[in-house]
Amino acid sequence: MKVGFIGLGNMGQPMASNLRAAGHELAVYNRSREKAEPLRQQGARVADSPADAARGAEVVFSMLADDGAVEGVVFGDTGLLVGLGRGALHVSSSTISVALSERLTEAHGKAGQRYVSAPVFGRPEAAQAKQLWVLAAGAKEDVERCRPLLEAVGRGLTVLGERPSAANVVKLSGNFLIASMTEALGEAFALTRKSGIEPQVFLSLFQSVFARSPIFERYAELIAREQYEPAGFKLRLGLKDVRLVLEAAGAAEVPMPLASLVRDHFLEGVARGMGDKDWAALGALAAERAGLDEPGSK
Amino acid sequence: MKVGFIGLGNMGQPMASNLRAAGHELAVYNRSREKAEPLRQQGARVADSPADAARGAEVVFSMLADDGAVEGVVFGDTGLLVGLGRGALHVSSSTISVALSERLTEAHGKAGQRYVSAPVFGRPEAAQAKQLWVLAAGAKEDVERCRPLLEAVGRGLTVLGERPSAANVVKLSGNFLIASMTEALGEAFALTRKSGIEPQVFLSLFQSVFARSPIFERYAELIAREQYEPAGFKLRLGLKDVRLVLEAAGAAEVPMPLASLVRDHFLEGVARGMGDKDWAALGALAAERAGLDEPGSK
Amino acid sequence: MKVGFIGLGNMGQPMASNLRAAGHELAVYNRSREKAEPLRQQGARVADSPADAARGAEVVFSMLADDGAVEGVVFGDTGLLVGLGRGALHVSSSTISVALSERLTEAHGKAGQRYVSAPVFGRPEAAQAKQLWVLAAGAKEDVERCRPLLEAVGRGLTVLGERPSAANVVKLSGNFLIASMTEALGEAFALTRKSGIEPQVFLSLFQSVFARSPIFERYAELIAREQYEPAGFKLRLGLKDVRLVLEAAGAAEVPMPLASLVRDHFLEGVARGMGDKDWAALGALAAERAGLDEPGSK
Amino acid sequence: MKVGFIGLGNMGQPMASNLRAAGHELAVYNRSREKAEPLRQQGARVADSPADAARGAEVVFSMLADDGAVEGVVFGDTGLLVGLGRGALHVSSSTISVALSERLTEAHGKAGQRYVSAPVFGRPEAAQAKQLWVLAAGAKEDVERCRPLLEAVGRGLTVLGERPSAANVVKLSGNFLIASMTEALGEAFALTRKSGIEPQVFLSLFQSVFARSPIFERYAELIAREQYEPAGFKLRLGLKDVRLVLEAAGAAEVPMPLASLVRDHFLEGVARGMGDKDWAALGALAAERAGLDEPGSK
Structure with missing residues (x-):
């Protein structure tokens, strides 16, 4: 394919390289031209502008740092909107805002062009090793059209329906999960370190017990199914345990704001009669806060 | 061993059963006697009181619901403190407070008895399947003495030094990690559901990309080593992404208090000159809040 | 009265002094005896122990730093419980826990003694100037008995019913309001300072517009009456304004965790259909979280 | 003046009316024309567009609901930018974003026009009674030029320097203080109500002790001066009291997220060696989080 x-x-170079390795004809563009050199050596044409990269292409990927950079290559005199042919497809892999994704959907639509949002999970090493996990959302035929390309850059693909911005919501939610776990780990390491436990020991425990276990998966399943009864572990016991965490942290003088937040949510659950549900019912409270449904209705 | x-x-029964299966001579006690019946049938002696269960025993386990229950079986006229012989060992597997663990350490010490704190990770099914992960802290010779017993109830053992309460801190920290991840999942499912993404689809993505991947492990390593440079993913990009999460959540009217908390911490990091460190430096900020060290010093 | x-x-000395000035016969006790000297010179008897101070007294005040100090003077061989006569009254003015207040109620009751909880608002200067505000809770006849004494140390008195610990809840709630306002001020000064506004200027504005205005009072009234309609200022406008605060704070790199918390609560209100209520409906959400009533029911 | x-x-009508009453020649514009009728009767000219209202005027006020509404009247074919004469002054009293205020500053500057940001504190009743408090920021001569007008609509004026957006930051900070106090009151009423105290009683106490007292003012002064030593009330005692609040709230099953937040900040203060400073040092921590200065440096 062209x-x-x-x-x-860091991300775009290995992705482009994998597309070339899969036999596709490639035109590449980068603001600082020297980054294009390795791909030129692999046989890619080096374009002078985004519009030039889009010339004659069936599909054009973009993989940039943020909203501003994407706006910079799409809009403007030599931008993608100008260069992309009618019916040709823009695959946007950058981690951008939902709002910009919706704006791109509209702009390409008006120009008679197609748009698929396809952000990826994985670091540069994963991109090189073709181990990215790719999300894709957009019109069915468009996703099908670029499917071979998305499969050429990753180890797996999740299709998220016809609204492109859904893929951005999911990508951002994934990064939120990582940041949340990092915060939790930061607070847990602070508590254990200050309690005299070697970080290396707590790390090794985390690796043995949590990191690759089905624990987190089980809670995700309960929330996805809104299945909070019968309780495997009661919410009121969750409250008890987080209280003990905060008691220990208070004695050791370790602030744990995430523990405070979770304690308050457990306490709300108990105050509102959910104490005997599974402690995964934190998910029911989050849904209710969003106006999705009243707790106790499921 | 006796x-x-x-x-x-739910937890004690299968653990006791596994000890019996490993060939140990067992005396068991439960407040409601009928729960002891299955173990009687496996050849255990059914005791009339905690003191009676401790009579002649080299090691006595306790596995109860909370601080109150543990105090109830240890102190008092027919309690463990009365029945346990000099030099005999109490192995406490309940999830109790650090404060009670320290009080037990002292009380047993004064009585010429030994104390090991040995809480476990795992649900009743894991207890039945001998798949618990056991923590242990206490005097070296005491931990060694009960090691075969601890190995008989689980799939792995982490020894946490000579201060018994360290095991309680770690057990509580583990439960905190689970509760935190559950809160994060609850908020992420609320956002994705309200954005029109099927919970089943987000669940399957979580399973494919996060649940058993090395992602969380990598961040734990960075925090354990306080290795925030060079950045794999910069803190200022973490801030950008969590801002986009909150922007999307604001537009969809989904409160995400954990996302707000993480955003504020990233923002603090950037405001204080840590924007180019790895976003795992949330761990550095947590450590500093606890008075452990100043950020930037590592 | 005796x-x-x-x-x-700092607090007890001027309070005792005011009681003496009002003509009461005084016996005083302090752990370090030299602090009793000024009162001895005013004609007070210096006692050797709490029990000794209580000897023959109709009413005994205690004003100490914390739970531990109060336990120290009440319980034990030469404690208040031992020295206080049958029917005599302990007036506890310390800021102590609700739990200890309840324990004291019970202990004095068992000993045939009386107990009134009477914590105070005001700093040492206010105590000296007889400008404290006194809370009192306990049996009606007990509160009446010590009323002249409570009026001798302050400028005002609020009686809070027959359960002594109610006064402690209210005292703690008052300190919580101060701490919350201080946090809000801290964040507001950080934002304005970093935006180039002189602290002195913002202070002077706070003094002119907020400090002694009826603004806060009006919101307290709306919450007390649960009167959230018709809206004076709509909750959705409150959300808008706090979003603008966070937007400005984000641009200036000023973390404002309290603003984040309030934003999330406003957002919850809007998501759940309360956007057209008065923004004081933050109070309705707080009540609901406590299981008091469902929002929208009023 | 013209x-x-x-x-x-609700706000604009009484403000315009007060300007007319002060003898100024008035041209008014409102999207729905019938709202202009009362002013027409007071002798104002009713304009057909924002541009028309600006025709020949020396100063034009705008008082609208939000950013969108302001953009609507300023930009566009019949907008203020088109109608305002060279050297004429736009006084923007709406509560808008800092970003829009900066954009207006630039747009008017390019058009050879002048811009003063002048948001107000006060509700419609205060606007009618000429009791608003007005903020003003902009070039000195511009502020002086409109000073008589600003004084005609309020009871007081605070000038905030030459950068117009500073007034917006301060206006938003003021609304943040109100919202924060409302959240604090909401949580305090939830705790006291659930503890059996009549809302009316707690309200009356709040009125007597807090609402118009110099308490909050004193803390604002300490923060403005960064004067955290010597302590009037030590931060470690603040921590103790907020812990007791959370203990009471936990027992009564009342989540108090703002109390949790303040507790975590006090705990951080103690962990980092600030326990003997005044509890107003919450302000030092907020400043440090913003990268303003290290705690302990003052």
């Missing part, structure tokens, strides 16, 4: 690729940073 | 076991609930 | 006074710190 | 006024809602 493919354009815009943005040859 | 072993006592106090507390035959 | 009055004992235990605890002659 | 004055234009755009936006005749």
